[in-house]
Amino acid sequence: MTTSSSARLVALQAARFEAILKTARDGIISIDPDGVITLFNHAAEEIFGYRAAEVEGASISMLMPEPYRSEHDSYIRRYRETGEARAIGRIRKVEGRRRSGETFPLELSVSEVQVGGETLYTAVIRDVSGRERDEAELERLRRLSLQRQRLADIGALTAKIVHDLANPLAALSMVGQGILRRVERSPDMAIETVRPQAERLVATAVRLDALLGEFKDFARVQRLEFQNVEVGSLLQTLEDFWRPEAERQHIVLDVCKPAEEILLRADPERLHRVFDNLVKNSLEAIDRGPGRVAVHAELLPDDRVRLEFSDSGPGVPAGVDVFALFETTKPTGTGLGLPICRQIIAAHGGDIAVAGGESGGAVFQVDLPVHGPSLA
Amino acid sequence: MTTVCDCSGIGILLVDGDLLFRQALADNLRFDGHEVVECASAHDAIPAIRSAPCAALVTEYVVPGANGVYLADRFRSLRSGPTVVVTAQVTGTVAADVGARHYVHLLSKPLEYQRLHDLLHRLVEDLEDR
Numbered sequence: 001m002t003t004s005s006s007a008r009l010v011a012l013q014a015a016r017f018e019a020i021l022k023t024a025r026d027g028i029i030s031i032d033p034d035g036v037i038t039l040f041n042h043a044a045e046e047i048f049g050y051r052a053a054e055v056e057g058a059s060i061s062m063l064m065p066e067p068y069r070s071e072h073d074s075y076i077r078r079y080r081e082t083g084e085a086r087a088i089g090r091i092r093k094v095e096g097r098r099r100s101g102e103t104f105p106l107e108l109s110v111s112e113v114q115v116g117g118e119t120l121y122t123a124v125i126r127d128v129s130g131r132e133r134d135e136a137e138l139e140r141l142r143r144l145s146l147q148r149q150r151l152a153d154i155g156a157l158t159a160k161i162v163h164d165l166a167n168p169l170a171a172l173s174m175v176g177q178g179i180l181r182r183v184e185r186s187p188d189m190a191i192e193t194v195r196p197q198a199e200r201l202v203a204t205a206v207r208l209d210a211l212l213g214e215f216k217d218f219a220r221v222q223r224l225e226f227q228n229v230e231v232g233s234l235l236q237t238l239e240d241f242w243r244p245e246a247e248r249q250h251i252v253l254d255v256c257k258p259a260e261e262i263l264l265r266a267d268p269e270r271l272h273r274v275f276d277n278l279v280k281n282s283l284e285a286i287d288r289g290p291g292r293v294a295v296h297a298e299l300l301p302d303d304r305v306r307l308e309f310s311d312s313g314p315g316v317p318a319g320v321d322v323f324a325l326f327e328t329t330k331p332t333g334t335g336l337g338l339p340i341c342r343q344i345i346a347a348h349g350g351d352i353a354v355a356g357g358e359s360g361g362a363v364f365q366v367d368l369p370v371h372g373p374s375l376a
Numbered sequence: 377m378t379t380v381c382d383c384s385g386i387g388i389l390l391v392d393g394d395l396l397f398r399q400a401l402a403d404n405l406r407f408d409g410h411e412v413v414e415c416a417s418a419h420d421a422i423p424a425i426r427s428a429p430c431a432a433l434v435t436e437y438v439v440p441g442a443n444g445v446y447l448a449d450r451f452r453s454l455r456s457g458p459t460v461v462v463t464a465q466v467t468g469t470v471a472a473d474v475g476a477r478h479y480v481h482l483l484s485k486p487l488e489y490q491r492l493h494d495l496l497h498r499l500v501e502d503l504e505d506r
Binding site: 168172173182200 | 394396397399400401403404407464465485486487488489
């Protein structure tokens with residue numbers, strides 16, 4: 001290679017490097033082994049509010065808020081002595097400090113290169129304050145949407161209470177009037193003659209009580225008591241509880257516990273309510289065996305647990321939203337069971353969905369974050 | 377003391393999807409000497425309107441498979457007897473639907489049995505006077 005062509009190559013590489021520095025959306029900052037800034041690109045200027053000329057030659061610690069600022073010198077010293085790196089070769093989330101004094105979240109990755117016996121550290125910096133704002137806004141909107149859904153549900157619930165309580169109340173009244181009319185017409189009649197009416201009174205009261213229980217459960221805000229629970233142990237309790245009933249109905253209950261221990265941040269009592277509801281629905285859907293209800297748990301890559309409840313029943317009819325309030329495919333159902341399940345799972349930060357099984361039947365999938373709901 | 381209805385003995389077709397209410401009302405009607413044919417849905421009620429020996433219809437407005445006014449119209453097309461809609465849902469729509477038919481009478485739940493008794497008594501008397 002001639003001198004002129006190598007000079008042209010160097011010039012070309014320098015131009016490329018310059019173009020990358022100028023157009024990069026991430027901040028790029030180089031420092032020497034003493035932490036002195038040697039390079040500060042355009043994006044870094046935008047992020048921190050300093051011109052390159054103002055910071056080049058100064059300590060990188062000027063871009064850090066406390067306590068990082070005070071700790072930085074000792075960090076450099078420790079790295080020189082021990083070679084133990086905290087930031088090099090990985091992406092860390094730390095805080096930066098703008099010229100205005102404002103602190104902000106940033107993602108930082110640092111690389112180390114040796115150039116002619118000299119060490120150079122280059123940091124690529126991404127301002128994630130916008131992304132965090134977006135995530136917080138998204139979470140706010142999600143909560144707002146849940147609140148609105150809840151208000152709409154309460155409205156529908158009130159209408160349903162008025163409707164559903166009116167009939168049992170009318171029945172109670174009519175039975176009572178029947179007893180009174182008998183007593184008025186034949187004051188000396190044997191008490192035994194009003195036994196059928198009394199039995200109807202009790203049956204109606206039981207029905208009213210069951211209705212009120214369901215309404216109360218749904219209307220209650222889901223306040224959860226979180227603790228660490230082991231998924232395998234949750235499923236074992238579920239299996240122990242439902243196996244006798246499944247055997248009575250000649251249905252195989254196949255509970256497949258995860259191979260490894262999965263700890264879940266959850267309210268075990270509420271989760272049991274959901275799991276019980278799903279297994280009970282499956283057993284009721286099959287009604288009489290032979291049939292199969294399977295429960296399967298697995299850990300997903302994104303720190304979520306998926307619990308799948310499948311059955312060999314008739315499946316969910318097309319067009320039926322089983323999670324909608326008062327939607328039920330059972331003659332005596334209130335249509336509140338699965339909406340309550342949805343509420344409990346949402347309060348855990350999870351999702352519940354239903355699909356048709358490959359060979360018929362229904363498949364309910366419950367996804368739960370291992371670490372509990374986001375607190376954002 | 378309640379007296380036995382003068383119209384006792386007339387057959388009544390009673391349509392209501394609510395089992396407990398229907399049984400309790402039927403019990404009261406039978407106690408007054410009526411023959412009662414009970415139906416839980418329009419599916420059961422429509423053939424009964426054609427064939428059951430009933431001179432009066434007492435029906436819920438909200439009936440599985442149809443509504444009470446539809447059943448009242450069917451009943452009216454075959455018989456001249458009293459038709460009474462008894463409902464837990466007295467909304468403007470229901471009132472307008474019932475009010476548009478002079479031959480349908482509306483009572484609300486919870487029902488005071490004596491009011492139904494008196495209404496049936498009056499309607500049967502009116503029919504006899506014609």
